[in-house]
Amino acid sequence: MKFGRAAAAVLALVPVGACAKTSGDNASSSNATASSTQSDPRHSSGMTLEDFQKRQRDRLMAADTDGDGRVSKAEFLAAAKTGKGNPAKRFAKMDQNGDGMLDKSEIDAMLARRFKRIDADGNGIITTQERAAARAGKHKAALDSSDS
Structure with missing residues (x-):
C-alpha cells in the first residue's frame, strides 16, 4: 500500500536510527551507487553524503x-500520523523558507546537517x-531530559 509505505518513509527520516544502511546492506541500491561505493575502499563499510x-x-x-x-x-502530516513526537514541529523545522512545502534543496540541507552530526x-x-x-546518544539525551 503506497500510503503506508510513504508514512513509514517519512517517519524513517525523523530518528537518527533511520539513517540509511551501508551500501552493502541494501540490495535495492542502484548499480551506479553500488559500483561507485565498491570501487572506493572507504565506502565498503559506510555511506557518503x-x-x-x-x-x-x-x-x-514518497509522501x-x-x-x-x-x-x-x-502530505507530510498525512504520512507521519503514526510517528513519535510532533510531526508539525518536524515539518516547520525542515521548511526553512516557510512556504508550507518541502523541496529538494530544503530536504538536502536538512539531510546534510543530519549527516554532519552523525559523521x-x-x-x-x-x-x-x-x-x-548517534542512536545511543539520542536515546541517552531523551532519557536524561526525562529525569528532570
Missing part, C-alpha cells in the same frame, strides 16, 4: 502524493559504528 541524501530524500518524497516534486505540510570523525563517510553511536 550523496548516497545518504538520495536514499533519505527518496523516502521522504508527495500529488506528484508536484514537493512535499506539502498536509563523528568528519571523514565524509557514515559508518555502522557512527550510526549506532
Whole structure:
C-alpha cells in the first residue's frame, strides 16, 4: 500500500536510527551507487553524503502524493500520523523558507546537517559504528531530559 509505505518513509527520516544502511546492506541500491561505493575502499563499510541524501530524500518524497516534486505540510502530516513526537514541529523545522512545502534543496540541507552530526570523525563517510553511536546518544539525551 503506497500510503503506508510513504508514512513509514517519512517517519524513517525523523530518528537518527533511520539513517540509511551501508551500501552493502541494501540490495535495492542502484548499480551506479553500488559500483561507485565498491570501487572506493572507504565506502565498503559506510555511506557518503550523496548516497545518504538520495536514499533519505527518496523516502521522504514518497509522501508527495500529488506528484508536484514537493512535499506539502498536509502530505507530510498525512504520512507521519503514526510517528513519535510532533510531526508539525518536524515539518516547520525542515521548511526553512516557510512556504508550507518541502523541496529538494530544503530536504538536502536538512539531510546534510543530519549527516554532519552523525559523521563523528568528519571523514565524509557514515559508518555502522557512527550510526549506532548517534542512536545511543539520542536515546541517552531523551532519557536524561526525562529525569528532570
